[in-house]
Amino acid sequence: TSWDVVFQNIYTHYLKETTQRTKLIDVFLAFLVVVGALQFAYCVLAGNYPFNAFLSGFSATVGQFVLAISLRIQTATTDKNEFPSVSPERAFADFIVCSLILHFFCINFIN
Amino acid sequence: MAVENQGTALDAVNSHSTRTLLRTVILFLIAGAAIASRLFSVIRFESIIHEFDPWFNFRATKYLVANGFYKFWDWFDDRTWHPLGRVTGGTLYPGLMVTSGVIYHALKALTVPVDIRNICVLLAPAFSGLTAFASYLLTNEMTTSPSAGLLAAVFMGIAPGYISRSVAGSYDNEAIAIFLLVFTFYLWIKALKLGSMLWGAVCALFYGYMVSSWGGYAFITCLLPMHALVLICMGRYSTRLYVSYTTWYALGTLASMQIPFVGFLPVKTSEHMPALGIFGFLQFIGFIQYVRSAISGKQFQTFLATLVIATFGIGLTGLVALTSLGYIAPWGGRFYSLWDTSYAKIHIPIIASVSEHQPTAWPAFFFDLSMLIWLFPAGVYMCFNDLKDEHVFIVVYALFGSYFAGVMVRLMLTLTPVVCVAAAIAASQILDSYLSVETPTEAEAEKSAEAAAKKPGKAGSLRGSEKPVIGVFSNVSKLSVVSAMTIYLLMFVTHCTWVTSNAYSSPSVVLASRMPDGSQHIIDDYREAYQWLRQNTKEDAKIMSWWDYGYQIGGMADRPTLVDNNTWNNTHIATVGKAMSSREEVSYPIMRQHEVDYVLVVFGGLLGYSGDDINKFLWMVRIAEGIWPDEVKERNFFTERGEYRVDEGATETMKNSLMYKLSYYNFHTMFPPGQAADRVRNVRLPSQGPVLNTLEEAFTSENWIIRVYKVKDLDNVGRDHAAVAAFERGQKKKKAAKKAGPRALRVD
Numbered sequence: 001t002s003w004d005v006v007f008q009n010i011y012t013h014y015l016k017e018t019t020q021r022t023k024l025i026d027v028f029l030a031f032l033v034v035v036g037a038l039q040f041a042y043c044v045l046a047g048n049y050p051f052n053a054f055l056s057g058f059s060a061t062v063g064q065f066v067l068a069i070s071l072r073i074q075t076a077t078t079d080k081n082e083f084p085s086v087s088p089e090r091a092f093a094d095f096i097v098c099s100l101i102l103h104f105f106c107i108n109f110i111n
Numbered sequence: 112m113a114v115e116n117q118g119t120a121l122d123a124v125n126s127h128s129t130r131t132l133l134r135t136v137i138l139f140l141i142a143g144a145a146i147a148s149r150l151f152s153v154i155r156f157e158s159i160i161h162e163f164d165p166w167f168n169f170r171a172t173k174y175l176v177a178n179g180f181y182k183f184w185d186w187f188d189d190r191t192w193h194p195l196g197r198v199t200g201g202t203l204y205p206g207l208m209v210t211s212g213v214i215y216h217a218l219k220a221l222t223v224p225v226d227i228r229n230i231c232v233l234l235a236p237a238f239s240g241l242t243a244f245a246s247y248l249l250t251n252e253m254t255t256s257p258s259a260g261l262l263a264a265v266f267m268g269i270a271p272g273y274i275s276r277s278v279a280g281s282y283d284n285e286a287i288a289i290f291l292l293v294f295t296f297y298l299w300i301k302a303l304k305l306g307s308m309l310w311g312a313v314c315a316l317f318y319g320y321m322v323s324s325w326g327g328y329a330f331i332t333c334l335l336p337m338h339a340l341v342l343i344c345m346g347r348y349s350t351r352l353y354v355s356y357t358t359w360y361a362l363g364t365l366a367s368m369q370i371p372f373v374g375f376l377p378v379k380t381s382e383h384m385p386a387l388g389i390f391g392f393l394q395f396i397g398f399i400q401y402v403r404s405a406i407s408g409k410q411f412q413t414f415l416a417t418l419v420i421a422t423f424g425i426g427l428t429g430l431v432a433l434t435s436l437g438y439i440a441p442w443g444g445r446f447y448s449l450w451d452t453s454y455a456k457i458h459i460p461i462i463a464s465v466s467e468h469q470p471t472a473w474p475a476f477f478f479d480l481s482m483l484i485w486l487f488p489a490g491v492y493m494c495f496n497d498l499k500d501e502h503v504f505i506v507v508y509a510l511f512g513s514y515f516a517g518v519m520v521r522l523m524l525t526l527t528p529v530v531c532v533a534a535a536i537a538a539s540q541i542l543d544s545y546l547s548v549e550t551p552t553e554a555e556a557e558k559s560a561e562a563a564a565k566k567p568g569k570a571g572s573l574r575g576s577e578k579p580v581i582g583v584f585s586n587v588s589k590l591s592v593v594s595a596m597t598i599y600l601l602m603f604v605t606h607c608t609w610v611t612s613n614a615y616s617s618p619s620v621v622l623a624s625r626m627p628d629g630s631q632h633i634i635d636d637y638r639e640a641y642q643w644l645r646q647n648t649k650e651d652a653k654i655m656s657w658w659d660y661g662y663q664i665g666g667m668a669d670r671p672t673l674v675d676n677n678t679w680n681n682t683h684i685a686t687v688g689k690a691m692s693s694r695e696e697v698s699y700p701i702m703r704q705h706e707v708d709y710v711l712v713v714f715g716g717l718l719g720y721s722g723d724d725i726n727k728f729l730w731m732v733r734i735a736e737g738i739w740p741d742e743v744k745e746r747n748f749f750t751e752r753g754e755y756r757v758d759e760g761a762t763e764t765m766k767n768s769l770m771y772k773l774s775y776y777n778f779h780t781m782f783p784p785g786q787a788a789d790r791v792r793n794v795r796l797p798s799q800g801p802v803l804n805t806l807e808e809a810f811t812s813e814n815w816i817i818r819v820y821k822v823k824d825l826d827n828v829g830r831d832h833a834a835v836a837a838f839e840r841g842q843k844k845k846k847a848a849k850k851a852g853p854r855a856l857r858v859d
Binding site: 098 | 305306307308309311312315316349350351353354357358360361362364365366368369375378394397402405406
């Protein structure tokens with residue numbers, strides 16, 4: 001029963017406190033989780049024969065996930081004091097550069 | 112009036128731009144000193160590659176420059192490990208070769224055509240200047256003191272612990288790897304402090320560069336998660352840690368997997384599991400942290416704590432289970448022997464046989480680090496004093512670095528950067544306190560003491576550090592401490608120069624000795640013999656030698672070898688060991704099967720050169736015994752009393768072994784009858800030398816250091832070689848043999 005309350009609280013807190021932009025990032029995050037889970041399930045079901053292909057696909061989702069979370073952390077208003085030198089625009093530019101590097105490596109690795 | 116004037120003049124000099132200018136000049140001087148102190152061997156001898164491993168790197172670089180990058184990437188080398196060959200593109204760290212290839216082409220584009228050999232020889236000194244700069248940056252992140260970074264740069268520039276692996280001509284992976292190590296650490300600290308994705312990504316890129324150049328990258332993959340774990344355990348988790356670590360891991364792991372030699376290792380071996388584990392753990396903690404900000408309630412926090420610990424435990428057991436089920440490879444032998452220090456000696460003699468893999472003795476620490484070794488603990492202690500996130504890193508690094516340097520001589524190299532940083536922090540603290548010109552007045556002291564007493568002291572801080580820092584009152588103590596420190600620093604420079612000049616600047620290819628009048632006498636037998644092989648043998652004549660000389664034969668003589676310093680196939684090495692340690696009748700078929708044309712042995716008995724093959728012989732026996740315990744037995748090479756002898760009292764097995772025969776063949780003819788002496792083992796040899804049937808002497812260098820033998824072809828008439836040799840010596844067949852012996856019937 002306490003778990004129900006906890007989840008209810010988290011849900012209401014989320015709806016109330018989260019800005020529209022952050023919610024957009026969260027949708028992207030959810031999408032990445034679904035894609036990653038699908039890839040993993042396929043790997044479990046069908047075997048991992050081109051292992052590099054699986055790894056690059058899966059780590060692309062994982063890497064993009066953590067980069068998006070980093071962007072979310074840095075743009076969310078609550079954490080301003082943690083990152084004095086990172087403005088939201090700077091965070092977005094960082095995100096783009098890191099994603100480009102990530103995708104370069106993934107495409108190179110998938111062969 | 113005069114005092115006032117002076118003050119304004121000092122202020123004018125003490126401006127920001129003057130400081131910057133001074134810093135730049137000092138850093139350039141440090142780089143100059145770092146490069147200049149590594150040139151002893153080039154100036155004394157010549158610009159050549161030293162040691163053994165660099166010869167392979169040099170050969171690979173030449174291949175890269177001659178054939179281009181793609182051919183280098185897919186290089187199958189059929190001139191080593193005959194008859195197996197080596198997939199070189201997939202079994203080396205290409206960073207070093209690509210770096211010098213890029214420099215070569217860049218200089219060529221600038222119309223400064225430099226021979227690739229000179230680039231390879233001078234690469235390590237050039238990068239040592241960069242290492243000094245990287246340690247300057249790293250130390251500046253640790254402390255606000257303006258002098259600490261410069262001191263660290265000086266220390267790093269000339270510390271013998273680093274010079275030993277980066278003198279000119281030492282074209283080894285460490286030459287660029289230490290720069291990349293220190294610079295990656297700097298970028299990591301920067302990323303952690305700023306919590307910036309970009310710095311994390313740059314850190315990951317340099318980590319990828321480090322992976323491409325040295326196997327020691329595993330140190331970084333284990334140290335960064337260790338740092339993160341310690342921070343989490345100290346309750347210092349922050350979103351900055353999350354951002355920097357996850358960015359580094361996600362990009363860095365992908366970057367490391369691009370190197371063919373590394374491939375899938377980051378997800379399949381135990382060395383890389385700490386990084387993955389902390390990555391997962393950080394996701395979880397980040398989520399928990401978010402939940403905690405969302406809801407309140409004290410009983411929930413304890414609930415979460417149990418959840419965190421439970422998850423960590425489940426992750427750990429999952430890892431152990433995956434390892435024991437075989438999905439994740441256990442620790443490799445080289446890494447495992449760092450934890451279980453007697454493992455290699457018992458199970459893998461080939462690891463234990465390398466002299467760099469021995470534990471370090473105390474004098475080595477003082478020899479390689481001089482005064483830094485006693486400033487190092489003080490610096491670590493100062494890191495404890497104001498314990499910020501980056502200081503935790505120094506503490507963790509110091510702990511692990513010291514342990515690893517204690518169990519293996521070679522890993523002194525990874526300890527040196529942290530010693531330089533910590534020692535610079537300590538030394539700069541001393542200098543900052545005692546070099547201050549202003550003497551505090553009594554009133555000031557009392558005021559600040561009162562202020563400190565009013566301020567609530569930090570609960571955790573040490574009692575000694577609670578008192579406010581006011582300054583040093585007495586000019587005498589200032590003068591004495593500063594002058595003592597200056598003397599120590601000057602002595603450090605002389606020590607470093609002396610050590611570099613005397614211990615670390617000798618190319619092992621040429622041996623230098625002194626004539627009675629002080630002039631230098633160079634013994635150049637190695638190159639003499641390799642040159643002979645290069646000019647007087649067929650292009651594809653296979654050379655059999657012990658693996659130590661494999662790279663040099665490939666590099667200097669340009670002939671295919673059976674085994675070399677890349678000891679990837681233990682059985683093949685054991686085959687050579689068996690051929691060397693068996694009787695001729697056993698060795699000859701082995702050599703025929705492997706198409707050996709020449710056998711090369713190193714013999715120092717005439718000159719007293721102790722690193723010869725007879726002294727390495729027991730390792731050959733041991734490695735061969737590991738594979739063929741029935742045919743090669745170490746016990747048989749010792750006398751009844753357990754002595755390893757080569758003189759009259761040597762055992763029959765020893766006297767009949769191929770190595771003994773090859774080393775001492777015809778050696779007694781150099782001396783008056785009965786006077787033959789071995790100057791390494793200091794024994795008198797038997798007056799009758801060994802007899803060789805299946806090989807013939809092809810070349811012996813001037814000082815008998817290198818001896819090359821040609822493997823005879825099969826006898827035309829089909830007799831065995833012993834019979835042929837006996838016939839040619841004119842020995843009659845024994846009468847008894849005429850008798851109808853137990854001959855077998857002819858089978859058609």
